[in-house]
Amino acid sequence: MQVSSASPARDLMLVDLDAFYVSVERARDPALVGRPVIVGGKPSERGVVACASYEARQHGARAGMPLFQAARCCPRDTVFLHGDHRAYVEASRQVMQILGRFTPRVEPLSLDEAYLDLTGCERQAYAKGAVPGWHSWMKTAETIQRTVFEETALPISIGVGPTRTVANVASALAKPRGILEVRANEAPAFLAALPLGYLPGAGPRMRDKLARFNLETIGDLAAVPEDVLASTFGAVGVTLSRRARGLDADLDRAPIGERAPKMRTISRATSFARDTIDPDVVGGMLSYLTQRATAALREERLLAKAVGVTLRYSDFQTVETRRRFREPTACVRQILERVDAIWPKRWDRRVKLRLVGVTLYDVFAEKEHQLDLFESPGFKAARLDERLDDAVDHIRKRHGFGALVRGRATALIERVPRTPHGFRLQTPACSR
DNA sequence: TCTGGGGTCCTAGGACCC
DNA sequence: TCTGGGGTCCTAGGACCC
Structure with a gap:
C-alpha cells in the first residue's frame, strides 16, 4: 500500500x-x-x-x-x-511502564491496549542481530510479549502495521498470544478479505446500513468512492472510507504519544437491583452518584462546566438533561443543587426507572482556570463550601467514601461486609 | 431473569446575535 | 413590511469502543 x-x-x-x-x-x-x-x-x-x-x-x-x-x-x-x-488499573500501569522501555512513544487507548510507535528504532534492533536489508518487527514483538509475561504473567497479542488501523486489525487476528505483522504493501489485500466487523468504527448499526448496499467486506467498502460515503454518512463515512483503505482517520493522525489531552467527562451511573418508582430512592441514588462523580473530579483537581442527569426507564427508553454552570465548578453543593433541579422535571412518565446516572461535562484542570472569585458576590459562601468539601475529601481519604455521605444519599448506604472495592450499595427496595 | 458502566465523537435543531 | 443568511452556543440523542 x-x-x-x-x-x-x-x-x-x-x-x-x-x-x-x-x-x-x-x-x-x-x-x-x-x-x-x-x-x-x-x-x-x-x-x-x-x-x-x-x-x-x-x-x-x-x-x-x-x-x-x-x-x-x-x-x-x-x-x-x-x-x-x-487491581486492573494497577496491572495496566505496570504493563504500560514496561512498554515505555521499548519506545517513548506509547499511547494507551484503554486499560488493556496501547499503540507503540517504533519508527526509528531500527538501529537498536539491527544491533541486536536482525537481518539487514529489511526489518521485521517479529523479534521486537516477541521480546515485548516475553517481557510482559515474565514480569506480570499477563498474555498479550501484538499487531504490527504502517498505520493505527492496520495494526489494530492485525492485533485482533493475532489473538490470543499471537503476533501478526502486516507490511505496507500487503495491507490492502490483507484488509480487503475481512468482514466489516473487523473495521474499527463499523458497529452493528452501521454494518446493517452498509449491508443494504451489499457491502459486506472491508474491500467492498474500500471500493466505494470516499465522497459517496461522505455524502451518505457524513463524517463517519469519511472515517470508515479512510480506514477501509488502511489509512488512519483524522482522529488518529496525531503522532503516537502526542495526541493533545482532551476535555473529559466523568460519569457515575447505576442500575437498581429492581426497577423503582420511589422518588426517595431515585433522589437518594442521584445524590450519592453526584457525590461520587464530584469526589472523582476533586481528586484530580478538575472543574466541570456542565452536569447531566440520565434516567433509564423500565422499557429502556433513556433520556438525559444537561445544564451548563455559569462558572466552572467542583463544588458539591452547587452540583447537587443542579442535579436536584433537573431530575424531578425530567422524570415525566409514570414508569419505573431501572438506571440513573450523573455526568460531569467539559472537565478541565483547575489550574487552567482564572479564578475571579474575589469579585463575585458569593465569595464568602464559596469559601465556606470549599472548606467543607476539603474536609470531607480528607475524611474520605482516611476512612473510605462511605464514611461520609451527604443528605438523602445516607439512607441508601447500607454497610454490608467490606469488600476490596469498599462499600456495596443496596437500595431499600432490595434490602431486607 | 433480557440488555453494565465508563468513556469518545458526531449531529441536528433552536436560541441568539449581527 | 417582509425576508435573508452566517456564526456560535447550548441541549439532546445516537453510534461506537472496551
Whole structure:
C-alpha cells in the first residue's frame, strides 16, 4: 500500500492484553488457569459479562452478554467473579511502564491496549542481530510479549502495521498470544478479505446500513468512492472510507504519544437491583452518584462546566438533561443543587426507572482556570463550601467514601461486609 | 431473569446575535 | 413590511469502543 508522502510510513504496533480482567484474576489466583472464568458478576445478578476467558468463549459466552445467559451456556464449573477495578488499573500501569522501555512513544487507548510507535528504532534492533536489508518487527514483538509475561504473567497479542488501523486489525487476528505483522504493501489485500466487523468504527448499526448496499467486506467498502460515503454518512463515512483503505482517520493522525489531552467527562451511573418508582430512592441514588462523580473530579483537581442527569426507564427508553454552570465548578453543593433541579422535571412518565446516572461535562484542570472569585458576590459562601468539601475529601481519604455521605444519599448506604472495592450499595427496595 | 458502566465523537435543531 | 443568511452556543440523542 502506498502511504501518502505527507505521512511517511511508520512502524506501529497495537499491544492488546488477552482477556484482560480474566488474566489479572488468574495472575492473582493460579487455580483459575484452564477453567472457564467470567468477570462481571454472579449469574443471579442484573448485569452483563465484562470479560470471558477463552474457555468460556468456546461455550458461547461473550462480553456484553447478560450474566444469566452466560450461565446457561457455560458448564457448571464456570467461575463467576465481580472483578476488581483497582487491581486492573494497577496491572495496566505496570504493563504500560514496561512498554515505555521499548519506545517513548506509547499511547494507551484503554486499560488493556496501547499503540507503540517504533519508527526509528531500527538501529537498536539491527544491533541486536536482525537481518539487514529489511526489518521485521517479529523479534521486537516477541521480546515485548516475553517481557510482559515474565514480569506480570499477563498474555498479550501484538499487531504490527504502517498505520493505527492496520495494526489494530492485525492485533485482533493475532489473538490470543499471537503476533501478526502486516507490511505496507500487503495491507490492502490483507484488509480487503475481512468482514466489516473487523473495521474499527463499523458497529452493528452501521454494518446493517452498509449491508443494504451489499457491502459486506472491508474491500467492498474500500471500493466505494470516499465522497459517496461522505455524502451518505457524513463524517463517519469519511472515517470508515479512510480506514477501509488502511489509512488512519483524522482522529488518529496525531503522532503516537502526542495526541493533545482532551476535555473529559466523568460519569457515575447505576442500575437498581429492581426497577423503582420511589422518588426517595431515585433522589437518594442521584445524590450519592453526584457525590461520587464530584469526589472523582476533586481528586484530580478538575472543574466541570456542565452536569447531566440520565434516567433509564423500565422499557429502556433513556433520556438525559444537561445544564451548563455559569462558572466552572467542583463544588458539591452547587452540583447537587443542579442535579436536584433537573431530575424531578425530567422524570415525566409514570414508569419505573431501572438506571440513573450523573455526568460531569467539559472537565478541565483547575489550574487552567482564572479564578475571579474575589469579585463575585458569593465569595464568602464559596469559601465556606470549599472548606467543607476539603474536609470531607480528607475524611474520605482516611476512612473510605462511605464514611461520609451527604443528605438523602445516607439512607441508601447500607454497610454490608467490606469488600476490596469498599462499600456495596443496596437500595431499600432490595434490602431486607 | 433480557440488555453494565465508563468513556469518545458526531449531529441536528433552536436560541441568539449581527 | 417582509425576508435573508452566517456564526456560535447550548441541549439532546445516537453510534461506537472496551
